[in-house]
Amino acid sequence: GNSVTQMEGPVTLSEEAFLTINCTYTATGYPSLFWYVQYPGEGLQLLLKATKADDKGSNKGFEATYRKETTSFHLEKGSVQVSDSAVYFCALINQAGTALIFGKGTTLSVSS
Amino acid sequence: EAGVTQSPTHLIKTRGQQATLRCSPISGHTSVYWYQQALGLGLQFLLWYDEGEERNRGNFPPRFSGRQFPNYSSELNVNALELEDSALYLCASTPVYSNQPQHFGDGTRLSIL
Numbered sequence: 360g361n362s363v364t365q366m367e368g369p370v371t372l373s374e375e376a377f378l379t380i381n382c383t384y385t386a387t388g389y390p391s392l393f394w395y396v397q398y399p400g401e402g403l404q405l406l407l408k409a410t411k412a413d414d415k416g417s418n419k420g421f422e423a424t425y426r427k428e429t430t431s432f433h434l435e436k437g438s439v440q441v442s443d444s445a446v447y448f449c450a451l452i453n454q455a456g457t458a459l460i461f462g463k464g465t466t467l468s469v470s471s
Numbered sequence: 472e473a474g475v476t477q478s479p480t481h482l483i484k485t486r487g488q489q490a491t492l493r494c495s496p497i498s499g500h501t502s503v504y505w506y507q508q509a510l511g512l513g514l515q516f517l518l519w520y521d522e523g524e525e526r527n528r529g530n531f532p533p534r535f536s537g538r539q540f541p542n543y544s545s546e547l548n549v550n551a552l553e554l555e556d557s558a559l560y561l562c563a564s565t566p567v568y569s570n571q572p573q574h575f576g577d578g579t580r581l582s583i584l
Binding site: 391393395401402403404405408448452457458459460461462463464 | 561563571575577
């Protein structure tokens with residue numbers, strides 16, 4: 360079946376540090392891949408997406424590349440800010456679009 | 472454009488009671504999804520409605536049910552509440568069922584005493 364595995368947190372960084380959150384997936388066919396972010400007390404916000412192999416999604420300085428050969432979709436940001444502190448979820452949806460499958464989430468804490 | 476709206480924001484119930492949660496999708500979106508975010512269990516898919524029909528459900532007991540109205544808004548009903556039903560319930564919508572991004576509301580926090 361479909362599944363998403365992302366690195367355990369929490370991830371604690373200083374402002375302006377480089378961020379990587381690893382995400383790998385198992386899926387049949389060609390899923391679409393997403394990163395969502397959840398700020399405290401809020402719902403999920405779409406951060407970026409990629410719908411086919413080698414696509415790079417990017418938004419607000421965050422990037423992730425759909426790597427079919429390694430079944431990965433790692434999230435990166437060159438210089439994190441305190442305001443990036445949140446929980447990040449990697450997710451996939453299959454071609455039928457029935458439901459999102461989420462990873463367990465990674466908590467990012469950035470200090471000044 | 473208004474986003475996905477959910478009500479109430481918080482709901483407190485006791486064991487055995489019934490809870491009703493509501494969701495209004497983004498205008499023009501016909502598919503509504505419900506997810507449960509329970510502490511330690513992550514985000515789990517509950518139900519998917521499209522054009523008024525239940526299209527898919529996750530691995531939850533039948534006391535979790537819902538419906539979608541002609542205006543595409545949706546209700547999630549949870550009967551015979553148990554302590555472990557305490558969670559944040561998130562609703563999402565898309566324009567027809569697809570692999571496009573789902574847009575989420577801020578959720579309803581259900582607390583069972």
